[in-house]
Amino acid sequence: QQQVKQSPQSLIVQKGGISIINCAYENTAFDYFPWYQQFPGKGPALLIAIRPDVSEKKEGRFTISFNKSAKQFSLHIMDSQPGDSATYFCAASGWAGNNRKLIWGLGTSLAVNP
């Protein structure tokens, strides 16, 4: 129930193309779904996040689509650029005591070819 399943494990996209990464969760108590971007040697950086009361959130070239009934959410990167090449993690969050804890997907290694 605590798992977050992420696919694909790796993705190669041409510059200007659309990158799509999918995640699925099991626990209906999760109520916050962030995506993190990680470059080699750096920590994860929050990219965009969504709560289950909306079905889509867009920030620049990055869009999260959320399907509450299917318990799935996805990240779309429009007009992908070589600088987007990184590892992307989806996560799901619920309350743990007084704090939130993040349950992470396995990550997707994205390579954008010039």
Next chain:
Amino acid sequence: EPEVTQTPSHQVTQMGQEVILRCVPISNHLYFYWYRQILGQKVEFLVSFYNNEISEKSEIFDDQFSVERPDGSNFTLKIRSTKLEDSAMYFCASSEYRDQPQHFGDGTRLSIL
């Protein structure tokens, strides 16, 4: 932009030795977290900390682990007697309020020999 700082970036330790990983959270943040990532595996929650006490810990966070906020700026993770399987990247995170995004440091790579 304020950031979470972790030291050292890489720690090499003999099995059985104690190790302390250090973190300086963002200054106005009140909630602190440790996560770890074994090479090739997912990031795993270890512990959350608020108001000088542990709020939640995972099953990974057994008696050999402890956390402390020794002063107003540092947040530490201590592993008392390291094992080979403790080799991982350890990430510290902090958030301003409990429902705000968690901001991560660049991690400490812990290698147990």
